[in-house]
Amino acid sequence: MSDxxxxxxDAAFQYDGAxxxxxxxxxxxxxxxxxxxxxxxxxxxxxxxxxxxxxxxxPTSGAVEVGGIAVSEENAYAVREICGMVFQNPDNQIxxxxxxxxxxxxxxxxxxxxxxIRRRVDEALTEVGMRERALASPSMLSGGxxxxxxxxxxxxxxxKVIAFDESTAMLDPVGRRDVFELARRxxxxxxxxxxxxxxxxxxxxxxxxxxxMDRGRIELEGTPREVFSNVQEVLALGLDVPEMMKxxxxxxxxxLDVPMDTLTVEEMAEELCKCGx
Amino acid sequence: MMNVTIGQFFPGDSxxxxxDPRTKLILTVALIVLVFISRSFIGFALIFLFVLWxxxxxxxxxxxxxxxxxxxxxxxxxxxxLNLFLMRDGETLARxxxxxxxxxxxxxAVFMAVRLILLVLCSQVLTLTxxxxxxxxxxxxxxxxxxxxGFPAHEISMMMxxxxxxxxxxxxxxxxxxxxxxxxxxDFESGNLIQRARAMVPLLVPLxxxxxxxxxxxxxxxxxxxxxxxxxxxxxxxxxxxxxxGAAVGAIAAMYALMIAFNALGVA
Amino acid sequence: MRSVIEVRHLTHVYMPDSxxxxxxxxxxxLTVNEGExxxxxxxxxxxxxxxxxxxxxxxxxEPGTVFVRGIDLGAKETKLSDVRREVGLVFQxxxxxxxxxxVERDIAFGPAxxxxxxxxIRRRVRAAMELVGLDESLREASPFNLSGGxxxxxxxxxxxxxxxSILIxxxxxxxxDPAGRRGMLELIRGIHESGVTVVxxxxxxxxxxxxxxxxxxxxxxxxxxxxxxxxxxxxxEELRGMGLDVPECAKxxxALRARGFDVxxxxxxxxxxxxxxxxxFGKGGDAE
Numbered sequence: 038m039s040d041x042x043x044x045x046x047d048a049a050f051q052y053d054g055a056x057x058x059x060x061x062x063x064x065x066x067x068x069x070x071x072x073x074x075x076x077x078x079x080x081x082x083x084x085x086x087x088x089x090x091x092x093x094x095x096p097t098s099g100a101v102e103v104g105g106i107a108v109s110e111e112n113a114y115a116v117r118e119i120c121g122m123v124f125q126n127p128d129n130q131i132x133x134x135x136x137x138x139x140x141x142x143x144x145x146x147x148x149x150x151x152x153x154i155r156r157r158v159d160e161a162l163t164e165v166g167m168r169e170r171a172l173a174s175p176s177m178l179s180g181g182x183x184x185x186x187x188x189x190x191x192x193x194x195x196x197k198v199i200a201f202d203e204s205t206a207m208l209d210p211v212g213r214r215d216v217f218e219l220a221r222r223x224x225x226x227x228x229x230x231x232x233x234x235x236x237x238x239x240x241x242x243x244x245x246x247x248x249x250m251d252r253g254r255i256e257l258e259g260t261p262r263e264v265f266s267n268v269q270e271v272l273a274l275g276l277d278v279p280e281m282m283k284x285x286x287x288x289x290x291x292x293l294d295v296p297m298d299t300l301t302v303e304e305m306a307e308e309l310c311k312c313g314x
Numbered sequence: 315m316m317n318v319t320i321g322q323f324f325p326g327d328s329x330x331x332x333x334d335p336r337t338k339l340i341l342t343v344a345l346i347v348l349v350f351i352s353r354s355f356i357g358f359a360l361i362f363l364f365v366l367w368x369x370x371x372x373x374x375x376x377x378x379x380x381x382x383x384x385x386x387x388x389x390x391x392x393x394x395x396l397n398l399f400l401m402r403d404g405e406t407l408a409r410x411x412x413x414x415x416x417x418x419x420x421x422x423a424v425f426m427a428v429r430l431i432l433l434v435l436c437s438q439v440l441t442l443t444x445x446x447x448x449x450x451x452x453x454x455x456x457x458x459x460x461x462x463x464g465f466p467a468h469e470i471s472m473m474m475x476x477x478x479x480x481x482x483x484x485x486x487x488x489x490x491x492x493x494x495x496x497x498x499x500x501d502f503e504s505g506n507l508i509q510r511a512r513a514m515v516p517l518l519v520p521l522x523x524x525x526x527x528x529x530x531x532x533x534x535x536x537x538x539x540x541x542x543x544x545x546x547x548x549x550x551x552x553x554x555x556x557x558x559x560g561a562a563v564g565a566i567a568a569m570y571a572l573m574i575a576f577n578a579l580g581v582a
Numbered sequence: 583m584r585s586v587i588e589v590r591h592l593t594h595v596y597m598p599d600s601x602x603x604x605x606x607x608x609x610x611x612l613t614v615n616e617g618e619x620x621x622x623x624x625x626x627x628x629x630x631x632x633x634x635x636x637x638x639x640x641x642x643x644e645p646g647t648v649f650v651r652g653i654d655l656g657a658k659e660t661k662l663s664d665v666r667r668e669v670g671l672v673f674q675x676x677x678x679x680x681x682x683x684x685v686e687r688d689i690a691f692g693p694a695x696x697x698x699x700x701x702x703i704r705r706r707v708r709a710a711m712e713l714v715g716l717d718e719s720l721r722e723a724s725p726f727n728l729s730g731g732x733x734x735x736x737x738x739x740x741x742x743x744x745x746x747s748i749l750i751x752x753x754x755x756x757x758x759d760p761a762g763r764r765g766m767l768e769l770i771r772g773i774h775e776s777g778v779t780v781v782x783x784x785x786x787x788x789x790x791x792x793x794x795x796x797x798x799x800x801x802x803x804x805x806x807x808x809x810x811x812x813x814x815x816x817x818x819e820e821l822r823g824m825g826l827d828v829p830e831c832a833k834x835x836x837a838l839r840a841r842g843f844d845v846x847x848x849x850x851x852x853x854x855x856x857x858x859x860x861x862x863f864g865k866g867g868d869a870e
Contacts, residue, residue: 078759079730091538114540122538129528130535134447134479141550143539154550176482179626190539206757209626210785211825236759275761280788280830280852287856292865302830306837309859487678493640494679497671498740499663499695516691519681523726 042198042230043067043090043120047099049253050085059085061253062099067232069197072224074244074261075234078275082253083234087200090232092116104197118147120198121191125206127183136178136186137162137171143194154193161193165219181212188219199223200232205240213237238265238277242300249274262298281305324442328372329558331443335452337559341566342440348566348573349432354581357573358428364569365432368439382438383431390430397423446478455553461544468544476532484525491520586748586779587614587637592646594632594803606632608803610646614748614781619774621790621811622783624800625825630783631674633800634750637781638671650748667696670746674753676737680725685716685736688725692744703743710739713776714769731762735769742773749773752783767793791815791829791850799824812848831855 045065051058060082067073077083088094089101092113101108104119121143124130133139137158144154162168165185175183184204191199201220205213217240224231233244241247242261249257249264251274257264265271268278268286285299295308330338345361352358369376383390403418444452454471461467492502495516502513594607606629614620624630635641636648639655639662648655651668673679682688686707693703711718714735720728725736734754741749754770755763771793774780784790790797791811799807799814801824807814814821815832822828828836832850835858839845845858 078761088534093534093538114542117538117540122535124531124535124538126528126531128483129531132476132479132532132536132539134475135445138447138550142536142541145548145550146540146542148546148548151548151550151552154548158550174482175479187535194539209825210827211625238760275759277760277764281834284831284834284852284856287852288859291856291860293860293863302833302837305834306841309838309843310841312863490673491679493635494671494673494676495691496640497638497666497673498679498692499666499744500691501695516679516681520679523681524678 040069041066041102042069042104043232044102045089045099046101048086048089048096048101049098050089050094051097052085058097058253060089060096063250063253063255065248065255067198067230069230070224070228072221072231072233072243072245074241074247075232075250076236076238076241076247076276077250077256081250081275083250084202085253086250087122087202087232087234090116090120090198090200091122093122118194119196120200121194121196123184123187123191123199123201123204125203127180127187127207130187131175131183134174135171136167136173136175139175139186140171140190140193143190147194157193157195158189161189164192164223165189179212180208181215184208184212184216185219188216188223192223196229198230198232200234202234203236206236217243236276238279242279249276251275262300265300266298322441323445324372324374324378325445326372326374326443328443330368330372330439332556332558333443333562334553334555334559335444335448336456336553337555337562338440338444339449339452339456341562342437344566344570345436346433348569349429349436351570351577352429352573353577355425355428356581357576358425358432360569360572360576361432361436364565365435365439368443372443374442379435379438379442383434386430386434390427393430394423394427397426447475450474450478451549451551451553468547472544480528483528484521487524488517488521491517491524583615583618585613586616586651587612587781588647588649589613589633589636590647590649592633592636592648593644594629594636594641605803607636607646610800610803610805612798612805612808614779617777617779619771619780619782619793619795621794621797622781622800623785623787623790623797623826625785628800628824629803630800631752634671634752634781634783637750638669639665640671663696667744668747670741670744670749672738672741672749672751672754674756675734676741677725677730677733680733680737680740683724684722685711685725685728686721688736689740689743692740696744706743706745707739710743713742713773714739715765731758731765734758734766738769746778748779748781750781750783753785754782755784755786755789763789785826787815787821787827787832788829791832799826810848812850815850816847 045063047062047064048060049058049062050060063086075083075086085094089096089108090103092108095108095110103116106112106115106119108116131139132142140158140161141154144157159168162171165188167182167185167189170178175186205216208216220231220233223229233240235241242265244261247259247261247264248255249271256274257267257270265278265282268282271278279300281299281301284305285295285297288295289297293312295312299305299308349361352361366376369379398415398419399413401419401422402414402416405417406414407417408415450471454467457465457467500513500516505513589610589612592607592610596604596606610633622630632641637650642656650665653660653665655665680688682691689707689710690703693706716732716735716739725733728736751770755766758766767789770780770782782790782794794811797808797811797814798805806824807817807820815828818828818832818836829850831852835845835849835855843862845855849855849858
């Protein structure tokens with residue numbers, strides 16, 4: 038893949054004073070417009086990997102390229118213009134006391150002319166459905182709404198890639214669904230490449246591709262179907278498997294021939310109807 | 315806590331609200347100077363009329379503004395009492411041993427109390443009608459010339475705005491931790507001063523730990539959004555002077571002229 | 583069955599008579615029986631947290647009464663320490679309340695507040711650590727150097743060391759990775775099996791379906807649904823309307839019923855649904 042927007046070649050990162058490398062030789066290509074989910078238990082290196090994509094961390098060895106630019110100290114701002122990032126805690130990534138001011142923060146940092154900022158902020162807030170709350174105080178918003186503001190702030194900078202570092206972990210089911218659907222829409226409609234780090238399997242199954250990390254390395258990689266079919270392996274890596282796949286495994290063990298890679302409730306119902314027919 | 319109105323923003327929309335924050339900052343300072351210049355009650359009446367207009371044109375109301383005096387009540391009362399009992403000037407009205415009340419003392423006591431009250435009311439007009447964010451914007455803009463001589467104007471305003479952003483978050487957090495420790499049997503309410511101070515440890519340690527964690531994460535989020543200090547930064551909202559700023563300056567200038575006239579004519 | 587918690591017609595209004603007035607609880611009544619594992623479900627802002635605070639006398643109960651083991655929490659003569667000895671409350675992200683230099687001292691905070699003697703405190707700290715699966719060797723460690731999951735265990739141990747007969751947990755698995763989640767829920771199951779009555783607040787239907795005997799669903803400050811999980815999960819549409827969900831297998835059961843399969847209405851666990859499907863195809867246990 039020569040047109041990859043993210044290209045990692047044996048990328049590694051070791052924190053100062055740490056014995057092991059947090060990311061330990063990852064090679065990966067991400068195509069423009071792809072929705073890539075990264076799974077792995079706590080401490081598996083997912084967040085470290087994401088932070089390299091935004092030049093918050095510079096790889097200690099190997100290479101990371103974002104939109105053709107090598108991640109390094111010198112290129113940090115150029116890299117950040119291409120890859121935006123949304124973090125886990127909604128409270129700790131909002132800078133301003135007014136929603137629209139926060140949304141403008143990144144553009145102000147880049148010295149964009151005021152009229153241009155105004156236009157892009159309005160656009161981004163409309164996109165995330167928060168235009169009516171433009172003058173609200175972030176402290177009056179729900180967790181899901183705060184995350185949407187954070188996304189608007191990143192969107193306003195028109196990045197080619199957005200890395201979401203467990204951005205739904207602290208939300209309730211409604212907020213979680215909201216934020217995930219928003220990320221999907223941005224991916225589908227705007228063609229923004231998404232790197233989606235999560236602990237929620239129901240999100241991962243809707244990605245184009247899933248990688249599972251453990252101890253800084255990629256352990257499994259493929260479409261959600263391919264990855265989750267390895268039920269035992271996935272469980273051993275500290276993750277979960279979609280409930281329907283577990284059911285498929287149980288049914289198959291009892292002698293009922295449903296495909297191993299049945300992911301969703303709808304698929305399962307269809308398969309069972311076929312069996313019944 | 316809920317009843318303290320001083321320093322609080324009262325959302326609204328009127329002439330005063332729409333003034334440029336820089337104008338308001340400068341004119342508030344001018345108004346405070348005016349309070350000090352005034353040597354007569356008629357001068358105070360003039361300023362009070364202005365405060366009244368502010369209170370009613372903004373729909374804040376005088377009652378709400380007067381609530382802001384509450385926390386300063388002790389200081390005002392003390393000033394009043396000291397002047398009343400210690401000032402000796404004019405006829406003696408009453409006497410208990412060394413303490414005596416004179417006509418001059420009464421006048422000075424009232425004068426000083428009124429002056430303090432007006433100072434508070436005038437500065438309240440500013441804080442009640444200016445959102446914290448535009449206040450910091452105004453300050454940054456006014457301080458900007460100073461950054462040429464190395465004064466960290468941008469940094470100070472960024473710090474202020476982040477502090478404002480996190481005050482509600484940290485208040486909420488304090489309440490959460492307080493409840494969690496109370497559920498573990500902590501007692502924040504009884505005991506002597508030392509016991510109470512010690513009881514704060516289980517509240518303060520987690521609060522600091524959390525504040526540092528937040529600071530850390532916020533710094534990273536800011537960096538991820540290309541923050542690199544004030545250099546080369548633009549602002550979405552540009553502060554612009556309007557005709558109303560001119561009108562406001564004119565009004566204050568007229569008050570100055572009147573005040574100087576009162577003082578020159580020696581009106582009581 | 584003897585009830586240990588009785589909530590009767592509880593209403594709670596925040597900032598009454600102000601523009602910010604908010605009705606967090608509206609005529610809520612519920613009962614928790616001795617030895618039960620009760621799930622309390624509702625989306626953010628449904629009033630769960632307020633309700634939970636009432637059960638620990640952190641909020642005052644007015645209109646309405648709250649009884650814990652017969653103690654009226656609203657009565658003037660009620661001693662709060664008596665209530666907090668009975669009811670242990672573990673808040674969301676409890677690891678943020680840790681403050682001591684060592685794990686042992688942090689866990690000892692609660693028992694020390696109960697004015698127990700040192701020998702007893704030591705014994706309880708040891709027992710609590712064992713119950714939450716923390717190794718002896720961590721006693722002298724700083725709680726701030728532990729992993730996220732371990733920190734949470736220390737915080738839970740700190741509540742367990744007060745020997746509550748009723749344990750209330752607000753979203754105990756929030757923010758953990760799937761393995762951590764499983765571990766945490768199994769830990770709570772263990773605590774329940776040791777004889778403690780458990781109330782678990784959660785918005786994961788899969789979790790409450792798997793572990794709880796009985797559920798209360800809160801929506802806009804009212805109890806919207808209650809009953810055994812099977813009774814609650816048949817209201818799929820209503821739950822979705824409240825911003826909640828039903829377990830995946832309950833959805834499958836509904837989808838299959840819609841296609842004319844004979845799946846019992848209350849089936850929501852994987853085992854039950856699988857059994858029903860296998861029966862339909864003449865395979866497995868009961869069919870033979």
